[in-house]
Amino acid sequence: MTTSSSNTATVGSFQGGAPRTLPVFPWRKAGHRASPFIPFYEDKIGPDAIFCVYSGHMSPVYLDDDVAFEYAHLRRAATLYDVPEHAIEFVGPDAARFLDYLMVRAITPMKVGRCGYGLMCYDDGGILMDGVLMRLAEDRFRYVLADGEIFTWLRAHQKGFDVEIVDTEDWVLQIQGPRSLDVLGDLADDGMPSPFTYFAAAEVTMAGQRLLVTRTGWTNELGFEIYVPEDCDHAALWDHMIDKGAAHELRFASMASMNIRRIEGGILNNGSDMNPGTTPFAAGLGQFVDFEKGDFIGREALEKADRRPRLVGLTSQGTLEAGMAVMIDGAVAGSITASVESPTLGHAIGYVLFDQEGDWIDRQVTCGADGVPGETVALPFYDAEKLIPRGKQVAQG
Numbered sequence: 001m002t003t004s005s006s007n008t009a010t011v012g013s014f015q016g017g018a019p020r021t022l023p024v025f026p027w028r029k030a031g032h033r034a035s036p037f038i039p040f041y042e043d044k045i046g047p048d049a050i051f052c053v054y055s056g057h058m059s060p061v062y063l064d065d066d067v068a069f070e071y072a073h074l075r076r077a078a079t080l081y082d083v084p085e086h087a088i089e090f091v092g093p094d095a096a097r098f099l100d101y102l103m104v105r106a107i108t109p110m111k112v113g114r115c116g117y118g119l120m121c122y123d124d125g126g127i128l129m130d131g132v133l134m135r136l137a138e139d140r141f142r143y144v145l146a147d148g149e150i151f152t153w154l155r156a157h158q159k160g161f162d163v164e165i166v167d168t169e170d171w172v173l174q175i176q177g178p179r180s181l182d183v184l185g186d187l188a189d190d191g192m193p194s195p196f197t198y199f200a201a202a203e204v205t206m207a208g209q210r211l212l213v214t215r216t217g218w219t220n221e222l223g224f225e226i227y228v229p230e231d232c233d234h235a236a237l238w239d240h241m242i243d244k245g246a247a248h249e250l251r252f253a254s255m256a257s258m259n260i261r262r263i264e265g266g267i268l269n270n271g272s273d274m275n276p277g278t279t280p281f282a283a284g285l286g287q288f289v290d291f292e293k294g295d296f297i298g299r300e301a302l303e304k305a306d307r308r309p310r311l312v313g314l315t316s317q318g319t320l321e322a323g324m325a326v327m328i329d330g331a332v333a334g335s336i337t338a339s340v341e342s343p344t345l346g347h348a349i350g351y352v353l354f355d356q357e358g359d360w361i362d363r364q365v366t367c368g369a370d371g372v373p374g375e376t377v378a379l380p381f382y383d384a385e386k387l388i389p390r391g392k393q394v395a396q397g
Helices: 037-045 065-075 094-100 151-157 180-187 234-248 258-262 299-304
Strands: 010-011 022-023 051-055 057-062 076-083 086-091 116-120 127-137 140-145 165-167 171-177 201-206 209-214 223-228 251-252 311-316 323-330 329-344 345-352 366-367 372-377
Touching: 010 065, 022 209, 037 140, 037 234, 037 251, 037 311, 057 076, 057 258, 065 076, 065 258, 076 180, 076 234, 086 094, 094 151, 127 201, 127 366, 151 165, 151 329, 171 180, 180 201, 180 234, 209 234, 223 323, 258 329, 258 345, 311 329, 311 366
Parallel strands: 076 251
Antiparallel strands: 010 022, 051 057, 076 171, 086 140, 086 165, 116 127, 127 140, 171 223, 201 209, 209 223, 311 345, 311 372, 323 329, 323 366, 329 345, 366 372
């Protein structure tokens, strides 16, 4: 295991170039971090605005915006989001081998410049963390964390691996919607990176500043994410995005419209839709478990685990709320973890997590004290082939 005598590690930038110094996570700054972009949308923060702290970062859940309008705009044009994702890096000769041990999917075959969905589990097969993993060099990976504690767990398993674990302290922005790649083409000083296919990573220059971008997002729309370093000129970048994005109707919004799309798209939130009591199979994510690779944490338990999903979709013509009990034949069988009114589908949708293993799809249920009727369905609610984020289909709200 590589050790550091100071609180920084020098990491070469993606695709080569001058290195920049990043703080090593054991000496992370205490407390939560507020987005450096908040001052640029301060005028949108109304009296009913809601901010959340997610993975140690504070971001806007709701800003007194017209959510129905913002949802329709996201489906039609392009939306800029300030999101609380938390990016860490694994750097060193054993980075791939370490991640192969931590994650349930094979990491070593991943190519430089590509991303993949990565799940980490406890020994008992319960989900610890999920997020997007990207390979930036043969010996360097970046993992974009969901909510939840992970750092002490990583330290506990680091012994014997020649790898540094680095907190980038980057902030993450997302630009999502059918016109998002047109926005990127104008934002990047040298134009659209090529190739830049679904789940690709590339380095670009925006307003003279080198930034990492990925063809990923949390909306199941066409889109990309921007990883913004602490030492970036945030004001210059923001002005550049607003100026260049105007031609494509780019507008800023809180994450309220994003939340509707992520539920429509079957995207799960760690800690609420799935938790340490949920295996990848129970969460409907069994396709990301690779038993063909070598040993990994949780393998033995997952080999014995029930393969049927306990987390499934829920539709209703009534009103659904997170936390509602879900009943079958009058007996409580599970609870709703998330719900929204879907403008595209025209009715309420949500996720229900059942308490026990079973065959839970296509079941008639009642929800809450008022017995709201509903039906369970497979996820996602539409676009199972991910044609929209791949840029092969545009479905307007």
